[in-house]
Amino acid sequence: MIFENNLHFAQQLDKQDILASFRSEFLIPEKNGEQLIYFCGNSLGLQPRTAVVEITKQLAIWQNHAVEGWFDGDQNWLNYHDEIKELLAPIVGAKPTEVTCMNSLTVNLHLLLTSFYQPKGKKIKILMEGGAFPSDQYAIESHVKTRGYEYQDAVIEIFPRDGEYTLRTEDILSKIHQHKDEIALVLLGGINYYTGQFFDLQAITKAGHEIGAMVGFDLAHAAGNVPVNLHDFDVDFACWCSYKYMNSGPGGIAGIFVHEKHFKNDFNRLAGWWGYQLDKRFKMEKGFIPESGAEGWQVSTSPILLMATHKAALKVMNDAGFENLRAKSIQLTAYLEFIINEINQEKGEEIFKIITPKNPAERGAQLSIICKENGKQTFDALVEKNIIGDWREPNVIRISPIPLYNTFEEIYKLGQALR
Numbered sequence: 001m002i003f004e005n006n007l008h009f010a011q012q013l014d015k016q017d018i019l020a021s022f023r024s025e026f027l028i029p030e031k032n033g034e035q036l037i038y039f040c041g042n043s044l045g046l047q048p049r050t051a052v053v054e055i056t057k058q059l060a061i062w063q064n065h066a067v068e069g070w071f072d073g074d075q076n077w078l079n080y081h082d083e084i085k086e087l088l089a090p091i092v093g094a095k096p097t098e099v100t101c102m103n104s105l106t107v108n109l110h111l112l113l114t115s116f117y118q119p120k121g122k123k124i125k126i127l128m129e130g131g132a133f134p135s136d137q138y139a140i141e142s143h144v145k146t147r148g149y150e151y152q153d154a155v156i157e158i159f160p161r162d163g164e165y166t167l168r169t170e171d172i173l174s175k176i177h178q179h180k181d182e183i184a185l186v187l188l189g190g191i192n193y194y195t196g197q198f199f200d201l202q203a204i205t206k207a208g209h210e211i212g213a214m215v216g217f218d219l220a221h222a223a224g225n226v227p228v229n230l231h232d233f234d235v236d237f238a239c240w241c242s243y244k245y246m247n248s249g250p251g252g253i254a255g256i257f258v259h260e261k262h263f264k265n266d267f268n269r270l271a272g273w274w275g276y277q278l279d280k281r282f283k284m285e286k287g288f289i290p291e292s293g294a295e296g297w298q299v300s301t302s303p304i305l306l307m308a309t310h311k312a313a314l315k316v317m318n319d320a321g322f323e324n325l326r327a328k329s330i331q332l333t334a335y336l337e338f339i340i341n342e343i344n345q346e347k348g349e350e351i352f353k354i355i356t357p358k359n360p361a362e363r364g365a366q367l368s369i370i371c372k373e374n375g376k377q378t379f380d381a382l383v384e385k386n387i388i389g390d391w392r393e394p395n396v397i398r399i400s401p402i403p404l405y406n407t408f409e410e411i412y413k414l415g416q417a418l419r
């Protein structure tokens with residue numbers, strides 16, 4: 001599509017948007033009676049109006065049924081996650097048995113590393129992206145240490161080539177093959193939080209398996225944002241949070257994927273009663289027998305109030321349709337890119353450098369921008385104008401237009417503010 005940098009054009013795109021009505025399903029934050037222009041759904045998605053409805057319903061069950069809420073009726077809490085699994089599975093390209101919601105992201109990463117990081121002989125290393133989100137770095141660091149290795153002996157970090165910001169798929173694949181006798185696990189983010197680069201999960205998984213390694217992904221910035229096909233890509237495991245693109249609230253319940261080919265494997269795992277075979281869970285017997293599927297990794301009692309928000313938010317996504325969301329997201333991000341490039345052209349130099357890949361297949365709903373100068377001041381000035389992106393050290397402004405609630409007009413206004 002040929003874009004135009006004017007208000008009328010942006011408003012026309014909004015008029016043609018088949019998802020436009022979904023904006024009113026969300027509570028848009030206000031300051032001094034004015035709605036904020038919120039481009040930070042890659043950090044914390046906005047609150048769906050239905051969240052309070054579903055939470056209130058569960059509070060009423062708690063009030064009226066108390067402990068019987070776990071067992072009473074068709075919609076009892078023991079089975080409360082079933083519908084969530086059905087809603088989650090298509091978003092990450094999985095079978096419902098391969099996913100579950102539990103805990104929070106880093107906790108789940110630890111649980112999955114316990115099972116899927118299986119160093120043996122010379123194959124002890126984890127390949128990860130240099131500059132991965134810090135929590136992932138700390139999780140990996142602590143795992144290799146608890147297995148008795150030094151970080152530098154057990155972790156391979158892959159960085160972009162000199163002068164480049166993002167990784168080339170060919171470099172990731174050749175690194176995997178280069179260290180074929182040493183790598184036990186390939187673990188990357190689906191989308192890098194800083195650059196917004198969406199990795200080629202299928203090619204990476206294939207390469208990892210060719211050298212006999214396990215392959216997992218932290219999909220914090222990918223789940224609900226870009227299409228992933230975890231089952232068909234043959235990914236071994238994945239985890240994600242729900243508070244970004246899935247709009248399920250600050251510290252909301254997270255999710256995991258375990259490929260069904262591993263269901264029969266007798267993995268090491270950190271167990272708890274909520275992962276025990278459901279039909280025998282309350283028999284209180286000795287000796288852990290995992291529920292089959294991803295649910296076998298559950299540990300603790302379901303946090304129903306967090307799950308209520310998640311269920312409500314996933315239903316909104318489901319109503320919108322993931323393919324529609326991705327189609328609009330590609331267009332929103334492209335319009336944002338166009339608007340920024342327009343400013344650079346007007347100024348005759350690249351004052352706003354976009355480091356996120358240009359190829360729509362290699363990015364989601366985020367552009368990471370490096371200002372030629374005064375980056376932090378530029379970011380603060382946007383906040384003054386009620387435009388909320390985020391600043392990530394050392395020098396990136398991230399702007400994330402979300403197809404469920406952002407508009408083309410908001411992107412146009414961001415351009416005016418940046419100018």
Ligand SMILES: Cc1ncc(COP(=O)(O)O)c(C=O)c1O
Binds near residue numbers: 107
């Ligand atoms: C890629 C990635 N991993 C891990 C985390 C940390 O997740 P949590 O604090 O929910 O454990 C985040 C975001 O905070 C993230 O973006």
Ligand SMILES: Nc1c(O)cccc1C(=O)C[C@H](N)C(=O)O
Binds near residue numbers: 042043044133193220
């Ligand atoms: N999890 C967060 C938090 O508890 C406070 C503030 C921000 C976050 C985030 O999610 C940050 C996000 N993962 C990022 O990419 O920066």
